[in-house]
Amino acid sequence: MASRALTQTLADDPLGGTVRRTVLPNGLRILTESIPAMRSVSFGVWVGIGSRDETPALSGVSHFLEHLLFKGTKRRSALDISAQIEAVGGETNAFTAKEYTCYYARVLDADLPLAIDVVCDLVTESMLAEADVETERGVILEEIAMHDDEPGDEVHDVFTEAIYGHHPLGRQISGTVASISALSRKQIDGFYHRRYLPSTMVVAAAGNLDHAKVVREVRAAFDRAGLSDTAEPMARRSRTTRVPSRSGQIVVRSKDTEQAHLVLGCLGYPRQHDNRWAVGALNNVLGGGMSSRLFQQIREQRGLAYSVYSFTSQYSDTGLFGVYAGCAPGKVEEVLDITRDELARVAADGVTDAEVERGKGMLKGAVVLGLEDTGSRMSRLGKGELLYDELLSVDEILRRVDEVTPEMVRQAAADLLARPMSLAVIGEFDDQDFVGALD
């Protein structure tokens, strides 16, 4: 059991964090950042399984499972789980993404042993009782319904489906009413025991902690669950499935809303693409802040929208780029025209050196300012290990951002923004209203 001290600390980090990494014999990776200046600890178990690992019949099972793990273990009822953490003023929760699921707790440092015990217990020894499956099915159907009442969020799902179609990435994390209604306890339990193996998990913790003690307690918890060894360590699966290159899709979801909600965008780049820093700066220039082109053009100069921004999403083998705007239904054409003009202009002419500097400044600020609490530092460790297979130090990230040149941003713009765009719309429209909208 090798414990290796990593040197990925924040240079001049006034909080003085030290990162360490240990791999247990069962394949479980444990990363901690010891930050004596903090009073809290965030502890998380990151599982490398998400909605893209589901078949159509199992759509939503990762998220359903995430809910069910809080419903009780051999040693704890659902109320025990939440009450034990809440009694000491802590919080515990979880979230499911397309390529991973995270269970976490944040507590005062003295309560870390409790947090480790509770989170490891629910991840490894959940009961998935039949009655709880039925109750939680209702909760998830309500979660889906709630999401459908938030068109500004929902339009992102419509856009993702427009781009990825029937590829697993095109499906919603929560599943559909049909798939959730049909999932059986047996299916969920099978998914749980096949997929939730120590070798697919990363434990991450940050705050006032002792690495060796965390390793000991996590190991004890996994031993108790009979997960000391992984008989058949699951091969780290490559997710380079064939991603469809759909383009020019226009999807309109007709709904009685006050605003028209739209996303215009295209396929972007995978998580580890060499140009990721240049694309990050480009995204900031286009629609990443109040000084960005789209914010200035659409909101500041014309007052057409309250919320307008661009975004990127990254997966292991693909990615997305898009622009969101919410505007009056009668202004959709104008907003769309301005957006398409601006993207075309940047594709053709690039952006100014001053804009590139600003885009880079925003990237660097987000990195440094985003690491002041233990939760974000814990996430940095978990995501870095699970999704990037490397943990860049903050200094290394800042250095790579500094290396981005205006020319690199222009090249990224010319490549990305010349791609055929797709469009998703929610509002009081029908398909006819957008025929030819992308011509």
Place this chain on the structure above:
Amino acid sequence: MASRALTQTLADDPLGGTVRRTVLPNGLRILTESIPAMRSVSFGVWVGIGSRDETPALSGVSHFLEHLLFKGTKRRSALDISAQIEAVGGETNAFTAKEYTCYYARVLDADLPLAIDVVCDLVTESMLAEADVETERGVILEEIAMHDDEPGDEVHDVFTEAIYGHHPLGRQISGTVASISALSRKQIDGFYHRRYLPSTMVVAAAGNLDHAKVVREVRAAFDRAGLSDTAEPMARRSRTTRVPSRSGQIVVRSKDTEQAHLVLGCLGYPRQHDNRWAVGALNNVLGGGMSSRLFQQIREQRGLAYSVYSFTSQYSDTGLFGVYAGCAPGKVEEVLDITRDELARVAADGVTDAEVERGKGMLKGAVVLGLEDTGSRMSRLGKGELLYDELLSVDEILRRVDEVTPEMVRQAAADLLARPMSLAVIGEFDDQDFVGALD
């Protein structure tokens, strides 16, 4: 100009913050917390003016003004304001509440002088150009429309109006489409110059900073704006206007939504009420976390809702208590019955000692865990000075929470939950559907 070091530091605060307070001759109060272990600084100007200070004709003017202050000063265009902060990786924004408005920036410590200059500039020397008023009117109308597409938020406004009626607290912060459409530049400018006086403002900053330097720079900014003295210092207005004691109101907003969104609640307590810690613990027990009664009853045991919680709101002379739930339209009656039964049971029988301890633990955890970033520490200073006229140390808060007894919580429950309730609903219903729902 007295600079008085306050002793409100966090005992055992590993971050080692020190709070200082200075009052300038013009009445401006400046509070800082120096935290050398942090790399960032949050800087905010808190203005003691909000939507409850508006007449019906001026409804929304505080929020409209908040938007307009970012549109340009004598020295900076709107783009200058955002670009200068974003170029150094910082962020700046603002928010308007019913009793105050806050303008802030968060930057790396070395960039604090820039943040002070930009935020003070926009608060004190905004141009309010006629053309910008027209453009921003469009943005705010879109913000209102966006809010109307989020029924889970909107139902809180419906509830507040149900309770407060035509009292200024019953009106929406954003104003209405009619009031926003009608507001003139002259009205907004008048409100700005009458209300935004140094004596109604508090400057708050937290992070790696030097108090004397902050005071010097803020003072220079206010001097530059000709605000060295307040010729007529505005009397600290008391807000003990007569709050209507409406009760038993049922307001249904008919809308084509997936879920029914409802808030059931009543008048609560003002901000500085003696029982505030007991009510905080009570609120946690009722619906403050996953171990709370309503979460357990409605979500965990019956799967009727994804989102269900209780809340309190405090104002200077009044307050609210309520329960929110989003559920299937066909389940509204059941959710309402369970909620009313549970509230009645707690009013009659109180809660257990173990629940009180858990509710207190949650209060204390939220205080301590909520103070790890500079933004929350800056807000603690600004709100404490502006709204409470005293800044309790964290230790003092923890001590007061510890002093809460089960008997105090039972008394608060008996008083609060026996009050006549009102109900707000958004969904595919009409008034007829809820006749007698509160009998």
